[in-house]
Amino acid sequence: MTHIEDLVRSTTRALAGTVDTIRPLDTTPVRDAPRRQHVKRARGWLIPLAAAASVLAIVAAAVTAAHLASPTGRQGTTAATAQPPRPEFYMTATYPAAGPNVLQIQVRRTDGGAVTASTSIPAANMGWGNNITAAANDRAFFIGRYPCRSTTAAVTTFYRIAITGSGRISGIAPAGRPVQGMLTYLAVSPDGSQMAYTAVPGNCGRGKPGEPAAGTVNILDLSTGAVRTWQNTARQDTASGLSWAPDGRTLIIDEYAHARGGPDLTVFGLNTDSSVGSLQAHSTVLLQHSGECNGSSTCMPSVIAGPHDSLTALEFQRAGQQARVLIVSIPLAAGKPRTVLYSDLSDRPKGTSAMGTGLYADPSGRWVLLWPTGAFSEVNAVGWISGGRLHPLPGVAKVFPQGIAW
Amino acid sequence: MEPAKTWTWTRPHSSADAVTALYEAHALGLVRLAVLMTGDQGSAEDIVQDAFLGLYRRWDSLTDLPYPLAYLRASVLNGCRTALRRRSRADRAHYLSEVPSESAEARALLSEEQRAVARAIRDLPGRQREALVLRYYLNLSEADTAEAMRVSRGAVKSATSRALASLGRRLEEGQS
Numbered sequence: 001m002t003h004i005e006d007l008v009r010s011t012t013r014a015l016a017g018t019v020d021t022i023r024p025l026d027t028t029p030v031r032d033a034p035r036r037q038h039v040k041r042a043r044g045w046l047i048p049l050a051a052a053a054s055v056l057a058i059v060a061a062a063v064t065a066a067h068l069a070s071p072t073g074r075q076g077t078t079a080a081t082a083q084p085p086r087p088e089f090y091m092t093a094t095y096p097a098a099g100p101n102v103l104q105i106q107v108r109r110t111d112g113g114a115v116t117a118s119t120s121i122p123a124a125n126m127g128w129g130n131n132i133t134a135a136a137n138d139r140a141f142f143i144g145r146y147p148c149r150s151t152t153a154a155v156t157t158f159y160r161i162a163i164t165g166s167g168r169i170s171g172i173a174p175a176g177r178p179v180q181g182m183l184t185y186l187a188v189s190p191d192g193s194q195m196a197y198t199a200v201p202g203n204c205g206r207g208k209p210g211e212p213a214a215g216t217v218n219i220l221d222l223s224t225g226a227v228r229t230w231q232n233t234a235r236q237d238t239a240s241g242l243s244w245a246p247d248g249r250t251l252i253i254d255e256y257a258h259a260r261g262g263p264d265l266t267v268f269g270l271n272t273d274s275s276v277g278s279l280q281a282h283s284t285v286l287l288q289h290s291g292e293c294n295g296s297s298t299c300m301p302s303v304i305a306g307p308h309d310s311l312t313a314l315e316f317q318r319a320g321q322q323a324r325v326l327i328v329s330i331p332l333a334a335g336k337p338r339t340v341l342y343s344d345l346s347d348r349p350k351g352t353s354a355m356g357t358g359l360y361a362d363p364s365g366r367w368v369l370l371w372p373t374g375a376f377s378e379v380n381a382v383g384w385i386s387g388g389r390l391h392p393l394p395g396v397a398k399v400f401p402q403g404i405a406w
Numbered sequence: 407m408e409p410a411k412t413w414t415w416t417r418p419h420s421s422a423d424a425v426t427a428l429y430e431a432h433a434l435g436l437v438r439l440a441v442l443m444t445g446d447q448g449s450a451e452d453i454v455q456d457a458f459l460g461l462y463r464r465w466d467s468l469t470d471l472p473y474p475l476a477y478l479r480a481s482v483l484n485g486c487r488t489a490l491r492r493r494s495r496a497d498r499a500h501y502l503s504e505v506p507s508e509s510a511e512a513r514a515l516l517s518e519e520q521r522a523v524a525r526a527i528r529d530l531p532g533r534q535r536e537a538l539v540l541r542y543y544l545n546l547s548e549a550d551t552a553e554a555m556r557v558s559r560g561a562v563k564s565a566t567s568r569a570l571a572s573l574g575r576r577l578e579e580g581q582s
Contacts, residue, residue: 002570004570004573004574004577005542005570007519007520007523007573007577008523008527008538008542008543008570008573009542009543010520011520011523011524011527012442012527012538012539012542012543013543014520015441015442015524016438016439016441016442016543017438018441019434019437019438019441019447019450020434022433022434022437022447022451022454023451023455024429025425025426025429025433025455025458026455164466164467165466165467166467168466168467170466
């Protein structure tokens with residue numbers, strides 16, 4: 001060390017030592033105004049550009065006004081405003097190559113499919129159906145996790161995965177309290193306050209329909225940890241799907257049992273404000289079907305879509321050696337015809353089973369995802385249904401997730 | 407019954423808690439750094455407050471920030487540069503007459519030689535002053551100094567060497 005370096009060191013320390021107290025941190029400016037306004041000095045060349053932009057804006061406004069004045073224009077606008085925006089992010093869960101007991105979670109943008117966050121969750125396994133669910137604000141996802149242990153009874157813990165506006169995971173924390181049983185299906189209420197779930201006492205996929213808890217639907221209050229339970233008093237049917245109506249009060253429950261000749265489907269609309277007890281006593285039967293999936297019937301899990309006026313359901317029709325995949329909207333009001341939202345002939349021969357395909361709606365109920373959940377699915381791509389078409393969801397074309405939500 | 411928190415991946419604090427804890431741990435040091443760069447405590451405190459508010463504001467998007475202190479240090483240096491740029495020449499002349507090295511407290515604490523060094527440091531170009539302060543006041547390595555200044559290690563080496571040479575010349579001139 002040279003003399004001059006010594007001098008610099010001692011001088012800067014002595015100078016810095018003259019400061020020994022500072023004022024405390026005041027975060028008021030951020031709390032009062034979350035986003036700082038960056039005001040840049042206008043440059044000269046921006047003036048003609050701004051003038052040109054103003055003229056363009058005026059012309060665009062005039063064209064839009066003229067369009068709105070026409071009957072077709074008004075109709076189109078009404079439809080556009082009724083449609084909530086498509087979710088910005090979606091989350092997937094897959095078992096990595098290492099196999100079960102670890103879940104690989106990814107957050108992706110629905111436009112372009114870019115991965116914005118990725119993490120692994122240890123000692124976690126899938127339920128029977130979709131084990132991810134999303135709340136309405138597009139910033140909170142929930143998963144159910146249960147470790148595989150042969151020596152202890154299965155316990156499921158729910159986790160809330162919060163993401164930022166840029167799609168990064170900002171936190172994963174337990175929600176509510178752990179519940180007994182192995183998770184089979186789950187759905188979080190649109191406001192993210194209640195978790196509807198079904199669980200069976202088995203462990204690591206060894207649970208069976210018909211076990212004591214099979215006909216039971218539970219709702220866990222995520223803030224208090226209180227669990228309310230409704231029991232199917234008629235039969236020990238197996239829930240095959242849960243979804244919330246956009247009102248946040250009606251829980252749509254698909255239950256089916258294999259009756260003679262084919263699956264027997266009942267779709268309940270449970271009033272969750274009701275007292276606990278019998279599922280039948282507090283529900284409306286929205287849809288019922290007995291018999292085989294033969295092309296004129298709905299035989300697969302449903303999701304509600306729209307403001308309480310319709311169900312969206314998945315159907316399969318036999319078409320020679322192939323299967324036709326249909327997504328239909330079924331009005332709840334009697335006498336109204338159903339609408340085919342999507343129809344496609346599967347290229348998989350002899351496929352009539354819908355067990356390998358899932359339907360999942362966003363919390364608004366308007367944006368429906370169709371996704372193959374297994375190797376035997378008749379559907380070859382994950383995508384959303386709009387305008388009679390399946391729009392492939394970017395980023396999941398090659399590897400189908402075991403769970404998906406948006 | 408399995409405990410509720412068998413596994414969790416979450417940031418240790420809320421943004422407010424985390425930034426407040428960082429402020430308590432590092433703000434004084436950063437204000438001292440800013441005082442060495444700008445020369446007055448009022449500006450230095452404003453700059454450091456701004457750096458912490460910036461961190462608070464972006465906390466959610468900075469989930470992968472491994473070393474918040476390095477981020478803060480770079481923010482403070484940037485704030486110092488902005489503050490110095492904003493000062494008009496006249497203001498700077500006024501300000502320079504009241505740098506801490508000439509205050510009553512500094513006169514009591516600093517020797518005549520150290521005050522000469524302080525004046526010489528004050529007159530160095532900004533980058534050279536930054537390199538000197540980071541290397542000899544904070545004892546940062548060349549790599550860390552380069553990261554804080556957002557320049558290459560070579561640039562740090564060069565700035566430090568020139569600064570020391572310049573100081574040597576100034577002090578020799580003062581003695582002669």
